[in-house]
Amino acid sequence: MALKDSLLARPSLTSAVTLTCALGLLYFGRPVLEPLVLALILSLVISPLIRVFHRWGLGFLTSTILSLLLAGASVVVVGAVLALQLVSVTKELPHYRAAIHAKIGKIQELTERPFIRLAAELNAVSPLTKGSTGAQPATTGLPRNATQAIPVEIRTPAPAARDTVARFVSVVSGPLGEAGLVFVLLVFILLEHESLRERVVRLAGQGDASRTMRTLAHAAEGVSRFFFSQFLVNIIFALTVSLGLWLLQVPHALLWGSLSGLLRFVPYIGALAAGVAITLFVAAIDPGWTLALSCMAMFAALEVVVANIVEPKVYGHSSGLSPLAVIVSALFWGTLWGPAGLLISTPLTLCLVVAGRHIRALEAVTILFADTPSVSEAERFYHRVLAGSSTAIIDHARTYLRRHSFARYCDHVLLPGLSLANADRALGLIDQAQQDRIRGSVITLADTLALASNGGRGTWRRRKVSLADANIGAHLRHAREARLGAFQGSLDVPLHSVVLCAGFANERDEFRNELLVLALREVCGDVRSIVLGQPQPEPVTDKGSLVGTAFIMYPDQTSFDEWRVLSSELREHLPDATLVTVRHHSDMNLPRQSEVAQSVDIVLQSFEECLAFVTPVTPEKAGVAKRS
Template identity: 55%
Template sequence: MSSSASFSKVTSSSVLTATCILGLLYFGRDVLEPLALSLVLSLILAPLVRALARTGMGQMPSTLIAVLLSSVCVLGVCIVLAAQMVAVTADLPQYRAAIQTKLETVREITERPFARIQAELRAVAPALPVAPAPTRRGGATLAAGQNKPIAVEIRTPELSTTATVTRLLSLVSGPIGKAGLVLVLLVFILLEHESLRDRVVRLAGKGEVGRTMRALGDATEGVSRFFFSQFLVNVVFGTVVGAALWAADVPHAALFGALSGLLRFVPYLGALVAGAAIALFVAAIDPGWTLALTCVAIFVGLELIVANVVEPKVYGHSSGLSPLAVMVSALFWGAMWGPVGLLLSTPLTLCLVVAGRHVRALEPITILFADTPNTSEAQRFYHRIISGDADAIIRDAHAYLRKFNFARYCDQVLLPGLALGADEYATGRIEKTQQNKVRATIAALAEAVVPISGSARKSRRPRRISMLDANVGVHLRQMRQLHLGRWQGSLDVPPGSIALAAGLPNERDDLLNELFVLSLREVGLDARSVSAAAPDEGPGPDRSDLVSTVFLTYPLKDTLVQWQVVAGHFRERLPQALMVTIRLSPDDRDADQSIVEHSVDMVLRTYEEGVALLTPEAPVPA
């Protein structure tokens, strides 16, 4: 499969290349950090620039206005937060008594268990020898042979005004310088957006233009959609938190609401930091613990609702990453680039995941970190049926059948999934226990999705009979005969109302026949099956008018002659019936279709075509 093929190409040279890339990311952070931040911001602002350009502005005015608006918004938020922080700092002295009381309470609670343990250990520990008492000399306590210590006082020289201003500028110039560099890079990247895209396409080569354009489009759309959706959710979250704290009479509620919304941009860790900050502040300003616990409960409840209800409905998996991938990417980029890497972890990893869908060398990243594994429904079905996970298969089947019928489920999921293990089954690489799991799971699935009685009921383990370990198709037919009688239903039905599925007496044909019978019965058709080993199971010659259509399983090369004999038998026995065969997923083992067509009236390709061929006139007999 593609995933195993991707990992099988890992060589020493690829490991060395990955190591060099990691070293470049770590040691080149001073250059790569502002560049990566500018690129991500350009993806976020690109829709705004295009919207302004559509109003008739040129590329440069649109870019400058977009960057100016964004800068003003960010600067305004920073000024408001700074003013709020100054106000909080000014109000802290009046909360000093409450803070000291809370610290004493917390210290007592945390130290008391350890003090009790230490006292108990001292009570049971043997007495240690007492060291000789130190001698006193000149009023000071000295050990033997030790000179009298000399007191030393260290004084920090007072800074002049010039030195203070210089230190302040050195502290501020670093972040301001990086912000200015990011702003300049952002403007040039937005101005050269089209040119950069053309250069990337040229680098990819003429034969990869379509794939490169799709990759760039997916990355731009994914990052923009993710950040816009997250921005809306976080603004609403911060507003609700601020309103809740204001209703609880917590001072500076707007500050903590804004911090809650901003910190949620940092995956997982941001929400924890915001909750801890609110809890510490409220605990400091209130003499008791009721208000602090209430605020924490409100914050946790809102976070759980937003994370598990609001976000999946608003943007679902728009990040394109699984929850574990978001956490791993935050740890990786945080270790590489610190706080900036923590903030950029999701968009950077998202770009790599999108690139992995189009670049084969990055495919393992997509397989590991994408929100859905790079496997089809048929592959997931095969993996689960080999492990015997019947509950998961039945759950997925019910979800699929809410949109489509059982015939399409067989065509798209069940039969392609079983076909993935055909080679392993033929070569004996699937153990006997796994084969039994496959048969038992198919039987449980058939009984759960299309109950024999025709009424919906909860799935349960199928009754164990001997044929299940040998032939699941025969088992399903016997179960239907057990419920509906020898003829799998009444023979007192209108003429031409029965569809008969027939095949050779082997496990393949029996299973295909039973699955097709289930597909027909699901839509209300009177479908029954018969094996060439027991042709008397069907209606006798005197009731041949009851059968309108005979569906024969498509033959293999090895069984073509035997199949032609069976087809001739049904043609002679049911001359008025339409003879149809269904060729599912043609492969090299199938018989030549030009030969098969001489024995039947029609060759179909899917079960859905077989269901569509018949008109549901008669209900499924009880």
């Protein structure tokens, strides 16, 4: 037993040790890893520009140098313009010093006055103050023999040449030195990108060459698309802010607009810092509060629109990360690597998410941080019915049916999801409470879809269904009979105009029967259902000539012999009808299709095929088919 426990605990212990070592390497290896990662991400950003120049007929070396010069010149020009604007603003700030001090005094007065008044009230009613006689004032005079203090002036000596050189070296070795190191690494990475790619493929193994190349291509495409989308959004944001501040007659509107666009590259915190900076500046230059509040409201409204409407359509979908993943990645990388980590948090996490789609060790990152979870529509439906989330299921079904047919919804969502539930129930993985939630959610969904198929004008009154013994298919059939009559429609119809769906008197067949009826009613006006093995009403026993197509549910292993007998009887009663059965791709442990096909005219594989099978051919389509 102890050996078994140790074997079970070993993978978790190994994973914990590996994760701890990775975090330690990232934290203590920051001086080496940070510039290297920055250079790699910048190389992915500049690579599309290099490819554009290369397609124009320039050589690779020329394209790389030209791209670097263009990118560097753009950074230098923008930096110089912003620096000049900042210098101008700094020179003008002394003129606004009086307004700043006055507003700071007002803010202090507004914030401190309630507390001072509260303290005075408390001191007035405090029992300690009622009996006190007052403290004797302390003598402030000096003793007679005390000497008067002599003021001392401390002067800083002029810096020596050695100190000036040291200060210059510290500045160069700081941010400027790191920027230079990143630029040098960027140059060599761009020039050696072919060699680096071959080394990565060789390191991953020649057997995984295709997967490695696919991972690198997806990472490069994702990061490039992310930065391009973010660049467009931030440029538009900067121009809009500049225009708004200019209309409000704020000095240096272009500077604050450009600063807003640049700071928005930092997730979440950047936009907040830009808004605070603009509000403080406007509050300093204006003696009142109206202009500052107007600018703050304009910036906040614009940020809300961009973050909640523009970015989800342009930037959110192109990033490949969920909104929560962006926040968590910014917090994680910002804590590890400071401002640089905060800036590259999104593209770096995006690369890990892309790698997790192809590397099993990073699969957890993709599952947690990708924009869409790695689950199918059927799995999501199963999770929701397990939780009893009927509202979410119905909302998703309505959204899905706006773009696709109900037959496709059954094929790709509903039936595969219920197959997962049946498989888990057979293994004993679902308790009774979960089974009741599943049944209740499916009943609610079926009622809603049935009512929607009637245009929302149902005349039948919804009956309460017991979750213990509910047959959802029978419930839907009885509801349709209550609305259309006992024969589910008139018997005075043309020959071969009725589509009939038939199945056994069990929950599986009756439910699928009714789903198929709902699916076929999208293209056929007269679709009805019967239960095999039960006596039919007298008026319909001799109306077999009205049926043109009869769908019979595919049998399971336990009822195959009975199914063959009943299908033969159905063929006798419907001599002119085409007998069709449907073997859905989500069904398992069913009889072989070759054996079933002997009792029917055709075997289809999905509800969508059934829909195509009964779709009437218009004269235009028939003419096109004849000409082809």
